Amino acid sequence: MSDVDLKGREPLLSVRDLHVHFNVRGEGIFPKKRTLKAVNGVSFDLYPGETLGIVGESGCGKSTLARALLNLIPASAGKVVWLGRDMSGASGADWQKVRRNVQMVFQDPLASLNPRMNIAQIVGEPLRTHRPELTQAEVLARVKAMLVKVGMNEGQLYRYPHEFSGGQCQRIGIARALILEPKLIVCDEPVSALDVSIQAQIINLLKDLQAEMHLALVFIAHDLAVVKHVSQRILVMYLGRVMELAQKHELYADPKHPYTRALLSAVPLADPKLERGKVIQMLTGDLPSPIDPPSGCVFRTRCPHAFDRCAAEVPPLKPVTPATEAACWLY
Numbered sequence: 604m605s606d607v608d609l610k611g612r613e614p615l616l617s618v619r620d621l622h623v624h625f626n627v628r629g630e631g632i633f634p635k636k637r638t639l640k641a642v643n644g645v646s647f648d649l650y651p652g653e654t655l656g657i658v659g660e661s662g663c664g665k666s667t668l669a670r671a672l673l674n675l676i677p678a679s680a681g682k683v684v685w686l687g688r689d690m691s692g693a694s695g696a697d698w699q700k701v702r703r704n705v706q707m708v709f710q711d712p713l714a715s716l717n718p719r720m721n722i723a724q725i726v727g728e729p730l731r732t733h734r735p736e737l738t739q740a741e742v743l744a745r746v747k748a749m750l751v752k753v754g755m756n757e758g759q760l761y762r763y764p765h766e767f768s769g770g771q772c773q774r775i776g777i778a779r780a781l782i783l784e785p786k787l788i789v790c791d792e793p794v795s796a797l798d799v800s801i802q803a804q805i806i807n808l809l810k811d812l813q814a815e816m817h818l819a820l821v822f823i824a825h826d827l828a829v830v831k832h833v834s835q836r837i838l839v840m841y842l843g844r845v846m847e848l849a850q851k852h853e854l855y856a857d858p859k860h861p862y863t864r865a866l867l868s869a870v871p872l873a874d875p876k877l878e879r880g881k882v883i884q885m886l887t888g889d890l891p892s893p894i895d896p897p898s899g900c901v902f903r904t905r906c907p908h909a910f911d912r913c914a915a916e917v918p919p920l921k922p923v924t925p926a927t928e929a930a931c932w933l934y
């Protein structure tokens with residue numbers, strides 16, 4: 604889907620200045636309560652059928668953001684708007700309606716499946732919760748069709764999660780997420796726990812299902828190599844903030860934010876000539892503590908281009924080209 608396709612369409616999801624803060628204990632003998640800003644003012648739109656990759660180092664707030672979109676973790680401030688409906692103050696029943704259209708796929712495929720349920724029960728459970736009018740035979744027929752869609756077979760219906768490999772468990776998790784024919788699935792590092800060869804199979808499966816079922820997809824990963832194949836736009840997070848939000852082709856060809864450039868340096872290029880000529884911009888130093896983040900731009904302590912203004916003021920996320928927004932005082 605190009606930029607042009609997105610213009611004038613109503614977003615499926617709008618996120619505005621979203622904050623998720625946790626109260627945590629500080630360090631020392633008499634630790635005081637401190638605030639950890641896991642998500643710190645995130646805004647973006649997601650359109651029907653679109654795929655958005657979310658990347659950033661471990662601990663930068665990706666999973667917290669994903670869970671806050673579904674109110675699995677309550678937001679501290681800001682707005683989540685689903686299909687034009689502002690969910691501020693929404694009841695549990697209102698969120699239940701949203702969750703019928705939005706499902707999650709989790710990182711650890713085996714741990715996310717109930718070991719005491721067989722595959723037919725696991726995949727059929729969302730139908731029993733959200734579609735009580737369906738008969739048992741109808742549920743079973745849908746479960747069988749969905750299992751075939753994700754590359755499993757009917758003979759596996761009454762087996763249990765521990766009898767399957769990690770890749771097969773993730774296929775079952777995807778079947779469970781898709782059984783209600785949602786508008787969006789949020790995949791939180793769905794391939795991180797899998798072997799590299801299996802990762803490609805699961806990514807291709809998600810791509811095929813996304814096209815076939817006109818799904819929107821949020822795909823969370825640590826690195827830019829994984830999200831490249833599934834995303835149309837990419838959101839780069841660092842210490843709870845959005846550093847860059849860009850169309851995929853522009854982000855890989857000409858990343859704007861120094862943090863994105865550093866992340867991209869770690870991705871091997873297919874062309875050996877390009878790989879040899881690549882300027883490696885390594886990330887120096889550790890990720891600062893999210894309890895005590897740097898003032899101004901949170902990336903400045905590891906940024907090779909930082910200057911005075913970066914310590915004094917937080918750079919807003921703003922358009923730097925028609926296809927890219929970046930939060931950086933270099934622009």
Ligand SMILES: Nc1ncnc2c1ncn2[C@@H]1O[C@H](COP(=O)(O)OP(=O)(O)OP(=O)(O)O)[C@@H](O)[C@H]1O
Nearest residue numbers: 625627639641660661662663664665666667668893
């Ligand atoms: N329930 C919680 N209570 C306190 N702090 C939390 C809680 N959940 C997450 N955090 C902290 O919030 C920050 C963001 O965590 P989060 O899991 O969202 O990051 P992430 O980018 O998804 O990391 P990973 O890739 O390792 O899953 C981290 O510093 C984490 O320790």
